[in-house]
Amino acid sequence: MNEQHHLNVIENTNRKQRVAEDQLAFGKEFTDHMFVMDYSTEKGWHHPRITPYEPITLDPAAMIFHYGQTVFEGLKAYRTEDDRILLFRPEKNFQRMNRSSERLSIPLLDEKLVLTYLEELLRIEKEWVPKTAGYSLYIRPFIIATEPNLSLAPSNTYQFYIILSPVGSYYREGIHPxxxxxxxxxxxxxxxxxxxxxxxxxxxxxxxxxxxxxxxxxxxxxxxxxxxxxxxxxxxxxxxxxxxxxxxxxxxxxxxxxxxxxxxxxxxxxxxxxxxxxxxxxxxxxxxxxxxxxxxxxxxxxxxxxxxxxxxxxxxxxxxxxxxxxxxxxxxxxxxxxxxxxxxxxxxxxxxxxxxxxx
The missing domain is CATH 3.20.10.10 (D-amino Acid Aminotransferase, subunit A, domain 2)
Structure with missing residues (x-):
């Protein structure tokens, strides 16, 4: 792996107080860490890192705010009864993310490399994968256009994030029509x-x-x-x-x-x-x-x-x-x-x- 693709990890020393699993709502709680990677036309995708979960700081003229150049995905990590952690067809999500990016004129990701970054993030956050049956860890990868520019054209810079959210069962009382x-x-x-x-x-x-x-x-x-x-x-x-x-x-x-x-x-x-x-x-x-x-x-x-x-x-x-x-x-x-x-x-x-x- 070349230097611009080397994954840096910055540990969050200020860990969060977790919500009891039976109190989890969808997309309200987030784990201690997130994944971030940058893009520029000069370097391509570079500087992958796992950092403490924190707010994003952007210029008010960042193009995401004005022209909506963004794509996202949604998948889950599941804990098995014998305490393993499984993903379900994650390669399909990153393939689809690239199709979405192509439509939105966003540079494509290396799908296999990004999956290895996600796996490392999950290893670090494995304790956040709920143990309760029917619960899971929701995974939200997304890309935003970050260049401060009001010109009506694709951005020259982007950031790719992966954030994680423990979620309850979609059907609290069983599957129903x-x-x-x-x-x-x-x-x-x-x-x-x-x-x-x-x-x-x-x-x-x-x-x-x-x-x-x-x-x-x-x-x-x-x-x-x-x-x-x-x-x-x-x-x-x-x-x-x-x-x-x-x-x-x-x-x-x-x-x-x-x-x-x-x-x-x-x-x-x-x-x-x-x-x-x-x-x-x-x-x-x-x-x-x-x-x-x-x-x-x-x-x-x-x-x-x-x-x-x-x-x-x-x-x-x-x-x-x-x-x-x-x-x-x-x-x-x-x-x-x-x-x-x-x-x-x-x-x-x-x-x-x-x-x-x-x-």
């Missing part, structure tokens, strides 16, 4: 835009629709395509699947849909189980008609936070579609239990998806 409102006014993303990238603006632009849905008593919104307002794209910030008869259908990746790692894993599991699974365009009208015919058996969202989130009700044009009598379906439950068992080491991983953090 949610109510979803089909959004027809606002658009999450369009093909050719930034929908396939994990970038900040995609999420804040969704707040208004989410708030309206919440005010109406719904947990999430179902996003339709931005051109025809006809084809289903995502549910909240998750990918979405429909079990129609014997077949499972999920929207085709089209440039505006985020390519989820959980989505990919579920498609691969279904194929391995010989469950017919198809990626194609699927309209809300098709789902409505299939529901009238009584063949929509299950609907579920997929993502890092919830893994599998069953949908018990869809509302479109003031028409309510009750899915599986509002209960979690057998396939949704099996997928959730299988994936979480692999992630936490309770079940053998025949796919080579998990990465163990070794001393």
């Amino acid at each position: 949610v109510k979803i409102f089909v959004e027809e006014e606002f658009t999450r993303a369009v093909r050719g835009g930034t929908g396939m990238a994990k970038t900040a603006g995609n999420y804040s632009a969704a707040y208004i629709a989410q708030q309206r849905a919440t005010d109406k008593g719904y947990s999430q919104v179902l996003w339709l395509d931005g051109v025809e307002k006809k084809y289903i794209e995502e549910v909240g910030s998750m990918n979405v699947f429909f079990k129609i008869g014997e077949e499972v259908v999920t929207p085709l990746l089209n440039g505006s849909i985020l390519e989820g790692i959980t989505r990919l894993s579920i498609i691969e599991l279904l194929k391995d189980w010989n469950v017919p699974v198809v990626e194609r365009r699927v309209s809300i009208e098709e789902i409505f008609q299939a529901h009238k015919e009584g063949i929509v058996e299950e609907v579920f969202g997929t993502g890092t936070a919830a893994v599998v989130s069953p949908v018990g009700e869809l509302t479109w044009n003031d028409e309510q579609m009750i899915i599986n009598n509002g209960h979690t379906g057998k396939l949704s439950k099996k997928l959730y239990e299988t994936l979480t068992a692999i992630q936490t080491g309770k079940q053998q991983d025949p796919y080579g998806w998990t990465v163990e953090i070794k001393e």
Whole structure:
């Protein structure tokens, strides 16, 4: 490893008082250390370091504040019953981060090298990985444009961070179906835009629709395509699947849909189980008609936070579609239990998806 890629570690001697695990909320608590690396056009990515977790100091003209040039990722570290620490397909997260960076004109990372830095950060912070079943250590890598410049052009300097947050179980009382409102006014993303990238603006632009849905008593919104307002794209910030008869259908990746790692894993599991699974365009009208015919058996969202989130009700044009009598379906439950068992080491991983953090 050359000098500019040598990892420096600055130990935090002022350790935090930890919150009891049963009191953990999502994304509120952070560990003692973080990872930082710099980029300049002259040096490329350089000066990787693990430092005490602390505020970031930036010039008010830093381009992240003005033009939103940023990307991020989300993954988790899990503690097994025999006290090992596992990551789930982390290489896929860094591959996706580079795809997001390419879309946002941010310089690409060395995916394998960055994964070794993450592993070292986790070795240092291993005591922060919760021991309670269903809990985990959330990992948030992100890149921000740091050049102080108001010119409308990509930044010449960046910083890459990884911060860690112990989090509670997404389902406090077990997996349960949610109510979803089909959004027809606002658009999450369009093909050719930034929908396939994990970038900040995609999420804040969704707040208004989410708030309206919440005010109406719904947990999430179902996003339709931005051109025809006809084809289903995502549910909240998750990918979405429909079990129609014997077949499972999920929207085709089209440039505006985020390519989820959980989505990919579920498609691969279904194929391995010989469950017919198809990626194609699927309209809300098709789902409505299939529901009238009584063949929509299950609907579920997929993502890092919830893994599998069953949908018990869809509302479109003031028409309510009750899915599986509002209960979690057998396939949704099996997928959730299988994936979480692999992630936490309770079940053998025949796919080579998990990465163990070794001393």
